[in-house]
Amino acid sequence: KNQVEQSPQSLIILEGKNCTLQCNYTVSPFSNLRWYKQDTGRGPVSLTIMTFSENTKSNGRYTATLDADTKQSSLHITASQLSDSASYICVVPTGYGGATNKLIFGTGTLLAVQP
Amino acid sequence: KAGVTQTPRYLIKTRGQQVTLSCSPISGHRSVSWYQQTPGQGLQFLFEYFSETQRNKGNFPGRFSGRQFSNSRSEMNVSTLELGDSALYLCASSPLWAGVSSRSYEQYFGPGTRLTVT
Numbered sequence: 637k638n639q640v641e642q643s644p645q646s647l648i649i650l651e652g653k654n655c656t657l658q659c660n661y662t663v664s665p666f667s668n669l670r671w672y673k674q675d676t677g678r679g680p681v682s683l684t685i686m687t688f689s690e691n692t693k694s695n696g697r698y699t700a701t702l703d704a705d706t707k708q709s710s711l712h713i714t715a716s717q718l719s720d721s722a723s724y725i726c727v728v729p730t731g732y733g734g735a736t737n738k739l740i741f742g743t744g745t746l747l748a749v750q751p
Numbered sequence: 752k753a754g755v756t757q758t759p760r761y762l763i764k765t766r767g768q769q770v771t772l773s774c775s776p777i778s779g780h781r782s783v784s785w786y787q788q789t790p791g792q793g794l795q796f797l798f799e800y801f802s803e804t805q806r807n808k809g810n811f812p813g814r815f816s817g818r819q820f821s822n823s824r825s826e827m828n829v830s831t832l833e834l835g836d837s838a839l840y841l842c843a844s845s846p847l848w849a850g851v852s853s854r855s856y857e858q859y860f861g862p863g864t865r866l867t868v869t
Binding site: 677678679680681682685725738739740741742743744 | 755784786793794795796799807809839841843857858859860861862863865
């Protein structure tokens with residue numbers, strides 16, 4: 637069964653600190669993995685997309701890693717800001733190439749950054 | 752370039768009624784997907800449309816249906832509403848149906864329609 641699991645479910649950190657969110661997936665066939673940020677009451681916004689050949693990808697203070705062998709990904713947030721408070725969702729599409737846009741979503745990690 | 756727009760943003764309906772939600776994709780995008788988001792189940796895929804044809808469907812009952820128009824705008828309909836249909840319904844658009852690179856998968860989400868069934 638195609639699944640995406642995330643940990644922790646929620647996380648509270650102080651402003652300026654770093655944190656790492658985890659994602660494990662069992663989606664096959666695998667083509668890419670994405671991290672989305674979703675602010676309360678809004679639609680998800682893409683942070684990174686990683687193909688199976690990419691190990692690390694950065695987007696500002698966000699750095700995603702991917703280990704296709706162990707089927708794990710992480711999202712590292714550096715020097716957190718209050719605006720980082722949101723739900724972070726790991727997403728893996730099913731199917732190869734453009735055969736499908738069907739996305740399998742993780743349950744998300746709710747991050748709260750406190751001053 | 753304008754983003755994905757969804758109307759209405761908020762909706763309150765009673766059990767047994769039906770509802771139609773609308774999604775306008777980013778200009779030039781031809782694929783529209785719909786998702787349901789609830790606190791208990793998270794985000795779940797409903798269906799995807801491309802060139803006015805349903806290409807993929809999630810595991811939802813037949814009460815959930817959709818369609819896409821020639822201008823790529825899409826509507827989603829839920830008939831005989833149940834309390835469990837209360838959710839945030841998200842629409843996402845992407846440029847293409849077929850592609851060979853990871854960029855072909857990029858989906859841009861709208862703000863969602865918050866449906867409350869009483």
